[in-house]
Amino acid sequence: MDQSIVIQLKRGEVIAAAGQASIVTYYCMVSKERFLQKGNQAYHILELFASARLMIRPISSLGELFNTASRKVRSMGSSARFKKSAYVWNQHRTVSLIIRLAIGFVFIFAGILKLMDPAAFAWNIYQYGLVPRDLVNVTAIGLPAIEVIAGVGFLFSVRGSMVLIACLLVMFTIALAYALLNGLNVDCGCFSVGEPGPEGIRKALIRDVIMMVGIFYIYWFREKKR
DSSP: OOHHHHHHHHHHHHHHHHHHHHHHHHHHHHHHHHHHHHHHHHHHHHHHHHHHHHHHHHHHHHHHHHHHHHHHHHHHHHHHHHHHHHHHHHHHHHHHHHHHHHHHHHHHHHHHHHHHOHHHHHHHHHHHTOSOGGGHHHHHHHHHHHHHHHHHHHHTTOTTHHHHHHHHHHHHHHHHHHHHHTTOOOBOOTTSSOOBSHHHHHHHHHHHHHHHHHHHHHHHHHHHHO
């Protein structure tokens, strides 16, 4: 092959290599520009995100403040309700104690008066006509003793004393209602000697009904406390 042809071929290869290198350089520069452009865009996006966080932070702080205030208001409301329920509960307990003391002392006082004069109480029982004659004297002593025992037990919250007093009140109410319906001119016998006639029986009946309501209230309070 002629030497001049070889030299021309080598020059063409060099030119081609130089062209390829310039193309590669051009693509590198373009890629660099694009990369820098994307980087700037990402930087601007990060700046916008940071500014958005700065704007959202006060809003979130206000939300936290509102939630804290709401929790405090709810806690204050629950505390107020608890104080109110505690106050009402203490009122019920006080009323229950007063009723217990009143009924207990009434039974103790009535029983002692009857035991001090069993003959007068026996005569009252006989006039009602509800107890056999042979059991009048026994009843005149046994019934007042039971009243005293029930009253003392009721004062000290002895188990079963409330049921015993409730049974005695039911029995006394039935006897008084019987005397009132039949027009008996007798003494009620509640405190050994009292006001005879329908007026005294009516007052004693009302008193027994009030005490039965008190017993029911104490029972309701005890069951609700459990």
